[in-house]
Amino acid sequence: MKTIVKTHKNDRQHGIYSVCSAHPLVIEAVLLFNRSLDTHVLIEATSNQVNQYGGYTGMQPADFRDFVFAIANKVKFPTSRIILGGDHLGPNCWQHESAEVAMQKAEVLIAQYVKAGFRKIHLDTSMSCADDSMPLAPDVVAERSARLCLVAENTATDSQKHALSYVIGTEVPIPGGEAHAIETALVTTVDNAKLTISRHQQAFQQLGLNDAFKRVIAIVVQPGVEFDQHNIIQYQRQKALDLSAFIDTTPFVYEAHSTDYQTPAHLKQLVHDHFAILKVGPALTFALREAVFALAMIEKVIIAPAQQSQIMAVMDDVMLDNPQYWQKYYDSKYSKYRVELDYSLSDRCRYYWPDPSINQALDKLLSNLSSTTIALGVLSQYMPIQFNHVLAKQCQHEPKSLLIDKIQDVLRQYDQACRSSTIHV
Known part of the structure; x- marks a missing residue:
């Protein structure tokens, strides 16, 4: 240091x-x-x-x-x-x-x-x-x-x-x-x-x-x-x-x-x-949550309903059952805290990832999507930046790599800031 x-x-x-x-x-x-x-x-x-x-x-x-x-x-x-x-x-x-x-x-x-x-x-x-x-x-x-x-x-x-x-x-x-x-x-x-x-x-x-x-x-x-x-x-x-x-x-x-x-x-x-x-x-786990939700939307398109992980619903259920990490931060109105629960920039979802039921759902999501091929058109719809990275062979065309690459989108900005000599006033 x-x-x-x-x-x-x-x-x-x-x-x-x-x-x-x-x-x-x-x-x-x-x-x-x-x-x-x-x-x-x-x-x-x-x-x-x-x-x-x-x-x-x-x-x-x-x-x-x-x-x-x-x-x-x-x-x-x-x-x-x-x-x-x-x-x-x-x-x-x-x-x-x-x-x-x-x-x-x-x-x-x-x-x-x-x-x-x-x-x-x-x-x-x-x-x-x-x-x-x-x-x-x-x-x-x-x-x-x-x-x-x-x-x-x-x-x-x-x-x-x-x-x-x-x-x-x-x-x-x-x-x-x-x-x-x-x-x-x-x-x-x-x-x-x-x-x-x-x-x-x-x-x-x-x-x-x-x-x-x-x-x-x-x-x-x-x-x-x-x-x-x-x-x-x-x-x-x-x-x-x-x-x-x-x-x-x-x-x-x-x-x-x-x-x-x-x-x-x-x-x-x-x-x-x-x-x-x-x-x-929080921006890193926010990107992680975005990637997981995007993969969940892809799962809805290409995996039979009975086999889907339902990870978005699982995340919500766990957070609602145990509100200690978000309750004092989010609005008390149902219409507002339902949005904040998943999409708040403070990303209080980050406190819940260790929960066993969420981990099990995440494993099932990645397993489901690894067992098939994500059509490029579907990937472009829900993860357009990763779609471009896949085409440029900068990212593997498989779910965990897509998730990791989404987190790295944030890291690229910080790496450039800590290395770059170009400063704009």
């Missing part, structure tokens, strides 16, 4: 995108996409996905590492080129408890991530706990971040310390996405960015973490990009000019969250303006 940041500081044209997903098909798509490229792949788990209690994926940090590496071995991708990151590591999952109890659990969380070999650690203690004031004072946030950093440093071996990189700051929505419709996203001020850096530096120094602070590579700020269920706020670089100029005078870069659904031009601009780490998550 330090080499990537150094390269960016020299030319403003290179960055890295961070894949925030625990879906095996997304991970496979990322590794296959990068296999022939001379690049490192950054894959991150969030504290609510993966923690010492399993998170919503059922995985602890070591489990997630083994999960990613197993896929890498299957597709013959060198694990040495994989950078594992931990996102929003702090008391986020335990905000309903007292600050001290939540922080003690966050310390265990950090230690497990470091022991498992995660090399990029986002220290996020910005959220208020049950006995905290709202919002937290910057000093408190910084002190808690330093406390967690001390745990990481005490846990890491000497060789791990050399490879550890830290990210600080959290001027972004809470993990999980926006619960309400958005109209604008305020850009972080230069004063707030300076304050985040100075307070963290002071807090690190007080705990004797001067060397660790030298390994802080990025600060999370709000560049003015966001999305909710149906709206996307695109990057307006003129609003972030001061922020971009400031970070250029420091050894740091910015990490931009919620860059999902930004246009290719906006992604390029973000990298050029020192948002050198671009986070993407």
